Amino acid sequence: MSEAQTKSKIHVDKVNKSYGENHVLRDISLDINQNEVVVMIGPSGSGKSTFLRMLNQLEKPDNGTIIVDGFDISEKATDINKVRENIGMVFQNFNLFNNYTVLENIMLAPVELGKMDKAAAEKKARELLDTVGLVDKADVSVNSLSGGQKQRVAIARALAMEPDVMLFDEPTSALDPEMVGDVLEVMKNLADSGMTMIIVTHEMGFAKQVADRVVFFESGKIQESGSPEQVFNQPKNERLQEFLSKVMHA
Amino acid sequence: MKKTGKILLIAIIATLTLIGVTNNVHAATKPNYIITTDATYPPFDFQDKNNQYTGIDQEILKTIAKRQNFTYTLKPMSFNAATQSVSSGQADGVIAGMSITDERKAVFDFGTPYYRSGIGWAVKKDSNIKSLKDLKGKTVALKTGTSGVDYALSIQKKYGFKVTYFNDSDTLYNDVINDNAQATFGDLPVIQYAVKNGTQLKVMNPKSPIQAGWYGFGVQKGKNAKLLADFNKGFASIKEDGTYDKIVAKYLGASAATFTGNKKDNNSVVGILKANNGAFLNGLWQTIILTVSAIVLASIWGILLGIMGVSQNAGIRGLSTTIIYTFRGLPLMVLAFFIYIGLPGVIGMKIPAFTAGLITLVLNEGAYTGAFVRGGFDAVDRGQMEAARSLGLTYGKSMRKVIVPQGLKIMVPSFINQFIITLKDTSILSAIGILELTQTGSLIVSRNSQGFRVWAIVAVIYLIVITLLTWLSNWVEKRTRA
Ligand SMILES: Nc1ncnc2c1ncn2[C@@H]1O[C@H](COP(=O)(O)OP(=O)(O)OP(=O)(O)O)[C@@H](O)[C@H]1O
Numbered sequence: 020m021s022e023a024q025t026k027s028k029i030h031v032d033k034v035n036k037s038y039g040e041n042h043v044l045r046d047i048s049l050d051i052n053q054n055e056v057v058v059m060i061g062p063s064g065s066g067k068s069t070f071l072r073m074l075n076q077l078e079k080p081d082n083g084t085i086i087v088d089g090f091d092i093s094e095k096a097t098d099i100n101k102v103r104e105n106i107g108m109v110f111q112n113f114n115l116f117n118n119y120t121v122l123e124n125i126m127l128a129p130v131e132l133g134k135m136d137k138a139a140a141e142k143k144a145r146e147l148l149d150t151v152g153l154v155d156k157a158d159v160s161v162n163s164l165s166g167g168q169k170q171r172v173a174i175a176r177a178l179a180m181e182p183d184v185m186l187f188d189e190p191t192s193a194l195d196p197e198m199v200g201d202v203l204e205v206m207k208n209l210a211d212s213g214m215t216m217i218i219v220t221h222e223m224g225f226a227k228q229v230a231d232r233v234v235f236f237e238s239g240k241i242q243e244s245g246s247p248e249q250v251f252n253q254p255k256n257e258r259l260q261e262f263l264s265k266v267m268h269a
Numbered sequence: 270m271k272k273t274g275k276i277l278l279i280a281i282i283a284t285l286t287l288i289g290v291t292n293n294v295h296a297a298t299k300p301n302y303i304i305t306t307d308a309t310y311p312p313f314d315f316q317d318k319n320n321q322y323t324g325i326d327q328e329i330l331k332t333i334a335k336r337q338n339f340t341y342t343l344k345p346m347s348f349n350a351a352t353q354s355v356s357s358g359q360a361d362g363v364i365a366g367m368s369i370t371d372e373r374k375a376v377f378d379f380g381t382p383y384y385r386s387g388i389g390w391a392v393k394k395d396s397n398i399k400s401l402k403d404l405k406g407k408t409v410a411l412k413t414g415t416s417g418v419d420y421a422l423s424i425q426k427k428y429g430f431k432v433t434y435f436n437d438s439d440t441l442y443n444d445v446i447n448d449n450a451q452a453t454f455g456d457l458p459v460i461q462y463a464v465k466n467g468t469q470l471k472v473m474n475p476k477s478p479i480q481a482g483w484y485g486f487g488v489q490k491g492k493n494a495k496l497l498a499d500f501n502k503g504f505a506s507i508k509e510d511g512t513y514d515k516i517v518a519k520y521l522g523a524s525a526a527t528f529t530g531n532k533k534d535n536n537s538v539v540g541i542l543k544a545n546n547g548a549f550l551n552g553l554w555q556t557i558i559l560t561v562s563a564i565v566l567a568s569i570w571g572i573l574l575g576i577m578g579v580s581q582n583a584g585i586r587g588l589s590t591t592i593i594y595t596f597r598g599l600p601l602m603v604l605a606f607f608i609y610i611g612l613p614g615v616i617g618m619k620i621p622a623f624t625a626g627l628i629t630l631v632l633n634e635g636a637y638t639g640a641f642v643r644g645g646f647d648a649v650d651r652g653q654m655e656a657a658r659s660l661g662l663t664y665g666k667s668m669r670k671v672i673v674p675q676g677l678k679i680m681v682p683s684f685i686n687q688f689i690i691t692l693k694d695t696s697i698l699s700a701i702g703i704l705e706l707t708q709t710g711s712l713i714v715s716r717n718s719q720g721f722r723v724w725a726i727v728a729v730i731y732l733i734v735i736t737l738l739t740w741l742s743n744w745v746e747k748r749t750r751a
């Protein structure tokens with residue numbers, strides 16, 4: 020293992036994935052450092068979600084290597100559940116557990132996985148609700164929340180396991196426009212606190228503001244990657260230029 | 270959940286064992302035999318107005334048992350089940366007005382022939398059928414497994430009639446009275462006794478039984494020689510001292526009311542209820558414990574099948590699908606006969622009727638439950654499982670904590686529906702002789718011939734129980750929704 024690989028928080032090497040005839044990821048390699056915030060952009064169907072979900076094994080790659088925190092998760096012997104405890108994930112559709120209250124949603128994993136006892140988990144949950152601005156919603160059913168509130172609870176739920184890495188798959192796409200700001204603010208604070216984050220989003224303004232690096236996906240390949248300045252202001256790849264002209268004028 | 274399930278299961282098994290045990294407590298020293306009969310076969314085997322099993326066969330057997338110093342447990346069921354139970358070793362002997370035939374001699378050892386009978390045939394009282402020739406193109410109703418069937422089939426070509434089969438005499442007679450069938454062939458004394466008791470039929474050959482033959486007490490071929498010897502010794506003694514003749518005279522000479530209850534009791538719903546309240550209550554109780562045990566066990570089994578059905582392992586999923594497919598596909602009665610009569614011969618162990626019935630219900634209702642449980646789990650949004658897994662929860666924990674509770678909630682209406690179906694399906698188990706509500710009704714009707722009133726009572730009891738079950742279920746549903 021080279022020096023560069025051991026330092027990176029996430030190391031992806033020549034990963035491929037096909038659904039039948041559909042070759043979704045083609046020889047993707049990417050290294051992400053501790054504390055880095057990486058934003059992934061690209062047209063619909065380009066493979067962003069598939070890539071993100073591969074980082075915590077919700078999808079399995081056909082071949083290639085994925086190392087997270089030093090664990091080779093493409094290896095069969097690795098206990099994927101242990102690795103997942105360190106990787107939080109936030110979904111486009113929130114996926115809050117409908118059979119629990121807000122507080123129970125946040126407490127479930129730490130208690131069930133023996134990370135904390137009930138009292139500690141509850142204390143932690145209330146602190147997290149405070150940071151996402153929802154402390155007064157602790158005991159309501161999740162179905163009574165607005166979309167923006169649900170997504171903030173989902174972020175709190177992922178943070179309750181105290182992960183080192185957070186994955187976000189279009190966290191604001193299902194929200195009404197007036198809700199988007201609250202969620203992005205929570206994410207911005209998280210980025211400022213030093214969390215390693217990988218975010219798939221169509222919010223270009225937000226990407227410019229928080230990203231250390233922007234990665235452009237197209238046809239299952241990383242076509243270009245670099246600082247927000249480079250990617251947004253001096254795009255070299257033709258397809259990226261096309262993509263940006265579309266989304267910026269929309 | 271897991272714990273409560275286990276405790277419930279243990280409690281149920283314990284209860285079942287207790288029920289089984291209390292039914293089988295007998296003096297340890299005397300040999301005790303299991304004897305089957307078909308109690309819808311007066312004057313040989315039926316229930317009297319006090320719901321006691323009686324008839325020529327039963328009095329002969331009771332007297333012989335007393336003299337020869339053995340005891341027995343009587344198991345009334347359909348004629349076919351009664352004979353097959355003995356030939357498969359489930360029971361020790363059968364006394365059910367059974368004719369001795371060469372075919373049966375291959376399977377049974379018979380005791381001393383105890384009654385000379387023959388075949389009679391009868392038509393509706395005001396029918397214009399005069400001779401066998403008039404049966405051309407008509408339908409003849411037959412009781413399955415009786416010598417009436419053999420005879421009718423042997424002359425069917427010659428006279429050109431169609432046949433239809435029944436499992437109990439009363440339904441058969443009503444079919445002829447209602448003109449669905451135009452004639453019946455059966456054991457002459459049986460038809461005569463029914464006519465004497467008010468069945469609106471006309472016997473065509475009262476003086477001249479066809480193919481006269483003998484009734485015999487049967488045991489499995491090559492087994493139970495001691496029981497057979499005791500029967501023969503006892504029979505010789507009652508024949509010699511005249512007890513036998515007294516018994517026969519008592520049934521064939523007596524007026525019907527002696528056994529079937531008086532007119533007043535039989536001609537009103539209240540009268541029938543009063544005269545049989547003990548029987549109805551017992552039947553209802555059997556129906557209820559069968560239903561409740563089946564509901565609990567089938568639900569546990571069905572949930573297990575449903576969980577297997579959404580397993581990550583394709584082999585386990587396939588197993589669940591196969592089990593569900595098989596037991597949903599088998600008619601309940603076929604399954605019941607297979608378990609009660611077919612299986613004991615293979616595994617070499619008797620299975621009590623109640624246990625066999627319960628296993629039947631659990632397998633059948635469990636398969637239906639498994640199908641909708643699997644559907645309910647599938648209906649839970651996939652994102653719920655992904656969110657749980659992404660937090661590091663194992664598949665099992667994600668199922669238990671997230672998917673199962675949400676899935677069960679979706680399934681509540683299906684469960685209620687299945688409970689009601691289970692209650693109704695218990696009636697099918699009357700075929701293997703479980704004395705539940707439907708079988709109770711059959712026995713009472715075969716005695717008093719009040720089909721309309723008795724079945725109306727039985728129907729109303731079912732409706733009341735189903736209504737209570739629905740109320741209870743709805744109450745539970747409301748609570749789970751809150
Ligand atoms: N489970 C699956 N089975 C079959 N095909 C799939 C599956 N998941 C994704 N795909 C296909 O893989 C390709 C990439 O999908 P992916 O969801 O990764 O794209 P994306 O970049 O996230 O798009 P979007 O912006 O619309 O979310 C698409 O063509 C999609 O149809």
Ligand SMILES: [Mg+2]
Binds near residue numbers: 067069189
């Ligand atoms: Mg996507």
